[in-house]
Amino acid sequence: MNNLNIDKFDKPSACVDNLHIQLKNAVIMMIDDEPILMEILQSFLEDEGYQNFINIEDSTLAMEKLKLNPPDILLLDLKMPIVNGFEILREVRSHELLKRIPVIVLTSASDAATKLKALELGATDFLAKPIDASELALRLRNTLTVKAYQDQLAFYDSLTGLPNRARFMDRLDWALMNAIRYKDSVAVMNLSVDRFKEINDTLGPKSGDLLLQQIADRLSGAVRFTDVISHTGRDDLWLNIARLSGDEFSILLPGGAAAEDSAYIAERLLGVMKGVFVINGHDVFVTASIGIAVYPDDAETTDSLMKNTSAATEFAKHKGRDNYQFYSKDINNKAKERLQMESELRRAIDLQEFVVHYQPKINTKTNQVMGMEALVRWQHPEKGLLSPFHFIDIAEKSGLIPGIGEWVIHEACRQNKVWQDQGLGDLKISVNVSPQQFIAKHIDRTMAAALSSGMDMKYLTIEITEGMLMGDEERAIDVMKGIRKQGPKLSIDDFGTGYSSLSYLKRFPLNELKIDRAFIIDVPTKREDCAIVRAIVAMAHSLELSVVAEGIENSEQLAFLEGIGCDVIQGFYFSKPLPADEFEQYVLARNKTRCVG
Structure with a gap:
């Protein structure tokens, strides 16, 4: 789910200055049986700077389209043949992965009963037809602004600025849905800071918090580097890093050669963790243990994938820390073979x-x-x-x-x-x-x-x-x-x-x-x-x-x-x-x- 794509910023706090720009990137879905009206509204909104639209004329396809491409905001007509706006609104609010999408209802009805019914079903706001362009722009901006700040509070860790567990699990749910649909793979990496409790107890909780902030910055920076991008072909991996709790961080890798990509990234993350951290004048050295599980080889549900990732992390700790392990032994061996081959290739160039x-x-x-x-x-x-x-x-x-x-x-x-x-x-x-x-x-x-x-x-x-x-x-x-x-x-x-x-x-x-x-x-x-x-x-x-x-x-x-x-x-x-x-x-x-x- 997009959650207004607010995480495109380096840090969520940046949205204070850039929110008006980010709002223009919102995905706007319109469901209306009047295509000419949708064209007019889209044309006006494009003039206002909005650029991402999904228009649906056939309301019978609405839920399928919503599940496939969830928008940041929905403009919904109430009176449509076969499947009306009330039915769509009811389904949206009952769907676990869609229920947080703000819905602005478009209606020509002026009676209180219609508005009351829409409110009971979860409508966020109303716009009366014929639509006033200026009012639409104002309602849209206000609704998206509220959503952005709600998403920031609900989906981001206040200490590190990274997405939190709720945001990560939301993304993982969507990633698995797409993987099932397209017969693709998904990998989850869980990184646990080795002996963090000892550091926290020795230097104090405030120093522990500073260390976690520096780790978060270092992990985010690590997956921006071109060598990782050249491995994976992905330039947005940093968006998929989250702090789950305490000293645990996770990375989601949807699609592509998930197992192979995660092995390269794990190597990179283990490397950057080894550099010295300076905490209140103290040089602190830490390592990490990383566990990796892959859908569909290791698990087929969100819960089992997270459970197996944690198990792989524990296995990495038992192997002596400062290493990564796959839940699947076969994948683990293949990934290590490829990394061994890469090491030998580097030597082959030198020799x-x-x-x-x-x-x-x-x-x-x-x-x-x-x-x-x-x-x-x-x-x-x-x-x-x-x-x-x-x-x-x-x-x-x-x-x-x-x-x-x-x-x-x-x-x-x-x-x-x-x-x-x-x-x-x-x-x-x-x-x-x-x-x-x-x-x-x-x-x-x-x-x-x-x-x-x-x-x-x-x-x-x-x-x-x-x-x-x-x-x-x-x-x-x-x-x-x-x-x-x-x-x-x-x-x-x-x-x-x-x-x-x-x-x-x-x-x-x-x-x-x-x-x-x-x-x-x-x-x-x-x-x-x-x-x-x-x-x-x-x-x-x-x-x-x-x-x-x-x-x-x-x-x-x-x-x-x-x-x-x-x-x-x-x-x-x-x-x-x-x-x-x-x-x-x-x-x-x-x-x-x-x-x-």
Whole structure:
């Protein structure tokens, strides 16, 4: 439930100065069988600065919409066919999660009986039809203001400024309802300050309160940091921290990879708790124990989820404190395995355990190797050679991928420069750039790594995915133009699996597109796939783009692609990705050249 979204402030006390701004963010739901009236009212309220509206003409859908998207305030017509406003008001006030929503009744009736009945059912205020716009604005502002302060008193902890248990449980109820509806997951983390009672008894209750305030600030700040956001993809986690009671804090993680996200966040929180706290001139050191339970694996109700989270916290304390534990042993083990892998990845960067393999790219006209795609591998000291399948996802979530990507592009370009100097040919090298590398603060470092190799950048092709171009298209174009100015060409990787829009092929400064192997697998046997591939090649050539097909596994696929004019092909039919020395021998044999170096 929104509770006026007042918790968007850093601290609830901020609403004294910012309340008039925050009120404009309120979600306003109107239920009325007169759509023209709703349009007029919305237009007026938009002029007043309000921006979030849900309009419902069919009153039979009202409760379903209310449960799915609970508003901050409801404007309710009384006289509607099939389901009238009285019935909706009765249901709203009897629903545990909706009963606190203020309801302004819209009515053309002037008799006392109608108003009395609406008041008995829980109406907050009245507006007589026809609606006076100025009066509507005043009633709306006053009602929302009262709600905001009521929410602050009812749902926030006066000591720390964080949401309290009531607010947290309210959110958890809604999170579980949505998880059930969308078959999603929800995680609850419970953080207990280790030996808080000893500190409280030694330094006194006032010092204990100061410590709790500093802990609350530190926890809120911890989940704002970009490294946590890069793990989870969430930039509003701080909104879901609550102080339940005493020295207990909780975090709600609705949706997504809840168990995995909570493991990363738990690590972060344990880390920030270890810094010194200065309380009335005393240096205080504390640790925390964190318990985590996940719906639906560990529990299916609010009460059982909270109970199991507490049990996991107690287990963490028994394990020696200053650690986190999942209620589920399997999830616990998997989360720790991933964190262990992240730790090993960090070490691998320092120890340079990565290697680059090269998959040949064949020119269909000359049948010779014209270049290669650089693909990273991890030479794990215990597990052997690992493909990206085993570690790229973790590298992305841990924010390590830009560093790995910079090393790969430097090494690939450096190696290609060596081959060129040896006379292997003017081979072109393709390197995939991750979405994290494509943002402004990383792309400059990526390009600097490539340039430091000494290779002429005209031999470099940077591959990006379709999804990286969507959203802020102007920014993407600026980044791509910046890359092109330094010499490299640009290629769209896995074309056909995303937006595949002709408009972006025209807008973006591209040189090449790469047809995803999913379309190649069934050619030439499937007519539909043949038609798609043929159309992609024709479209690309009409835009003066080169076409690469990947995933070639047999001679029939090769013959088809050569027949429709595909420019470059790669796949296991020619060669798997090879270590540098084997790739060199492959090129020498296929291109029948001699190394002069």
